[in-house]
Amino acid sequence: MTSTPIISINHLGKSVRLGSDNLTILEGISLQVKAGETLALVGASGSGKSTLLGLLAGLDLPSSGEIRIQGHSLGELDEEGRARLRADHIGFVFQSFLLLPTLSALENVMLPAELRGEQDCEPRARELLAAVGLKERVDHLPPRLSGGEQQRVAIARAFMTRPSLLLADEPTGNLDSKTGETVIELLFDLNRRHGTTLVVVTHDLALAQRCQRQLTMAGGRLQDDAGVDARVQPSPASVR
Numbered sequence: 001m002t003s004t005p006i007i008s009i010n011h012l013g014k015s016v017r018l019g020s021d022n023l024t025i026l027e028g029i030s031l032q033v034k035a036g037e038t039l040a041l042v043g044a045s046g047s048g049k050s051t052l053l054g055l056l057a058g059l060d061l062p063s064s065g066e067i068r069i070q071g072h073s074l075g076e077l078d079e080e081g082r083a084r085l086r087a088d089h090i091g092f093v094f095q096s097f098l099l100l101p102t103l104s105a106l107e108n109v110m111l112p113a114e115l116r117g118e119q120d121c122e123p124r125a126r127e128l129l130a131a132v133g134l135k136e137r138v139d140h141l142p143p144r145l146s147g148g149e150q151q152r153v154a155i156a157r158a159f160m161t162r163p164s165l166l167l168a169d170e171p172t173g174n175l176d177s178k179t180g181e182t183v184i185e186l187l188f189d190l191n192r193r194h195g196t197t198l199v200v201v202t203h204d205l206a207l208a209q210r211c212q213r214q215l216t217m218a219g220g221r222l223q224d225d226a227g228v229d230a231r232v233q234p235s236p237a238s239v240r
């Protein structure tokens with residue numbers, strides 16, 4: 001473990017033009033996350049959690065401020081550099097899963113490792129799919145899977161490269177409590193065994209409380225470490 005934080009966010013802002021208005025989605029976000037930490041991001045719907053996660057993955061660019069992942073400033077990397085950083089260090093599970101519809105569950109899970117040129121990815125991919133309870137579904141295409149099944153494929157895929165940073169947006173959102181518990185165990189197992197840093201957006205209190213830190217977002221801002229009860233606050237993004 002190095003002293004450089006795995007995530008360093010400084011005065012991050014994101015706004016988009018909406019007609020003649022400027023919609024502020026994120027404002028004044030500064031945050032440091034140490035390697036191996038587990039962090040839950042909670043907050044009302046629309047408070048900016050997914051937007052922040054997308055920026056952390058380098059899938060979207062901020063309007064102001066800076067994000068460093070393992071010392072690399074995302075703004076100084078080009079598209080290809082960000083893709084490489086993602087491939088080398090980051091696993092992610094997004095709300096919309098982002099599975100490739102024409103690849104089977106197994107092929108989707110193998111893909112990130114294959115893109116890195118790893119050989120013999122299939123046994124591990126099968127193992128991960130079995131671990132999320134999808135042993136019998138490996139050959140299915142995503143459109144033939146239920147929402148919860150697709151979510152579990154996305155989770156297996158995120159684990160495939162044993163990333164140093166895992167970004168997960170509502171990883172238990174579509175799952176029944178038993179399957180959700182399995183996924184939570186897998187997340188923390190990855191953290192324990194490989195020191196994977198977890199940043200998890202969740203409305204699931206049990207999952208949030210298992211994380212070492214809980215941060216609440218409201219109206220595009222990060223609140224102080226205030227526990228997990230601020231989720232009921234209304235937090236519309238401000239139009240100006």
Ligand SMILES: Nc1ncnc2c1ncn2[C@@H]1O[C@H](COP(=O)(O)OP(=O)(O)OP(=O)(O)O)[C@@H](O)[C@H]1O
Binds near residue numbers: 016018043047050
């Ligand atoms: N590209 C965009 N253009 C306009 N508005 C956007 C864009 N992306 C996000 N927003 C708005 O920014 C706000 C934050 O969205 P975000 O998806 O980050 O919320 P969230 O906290 O993840 O919510 P949820 O819990 O419902 O998933 C919302 O009001 C959303 O409509």
Ligand SMILES: [Mg+2]
Binds near residue numbers: 049050051095
């Ligand atoms: Mg969201």
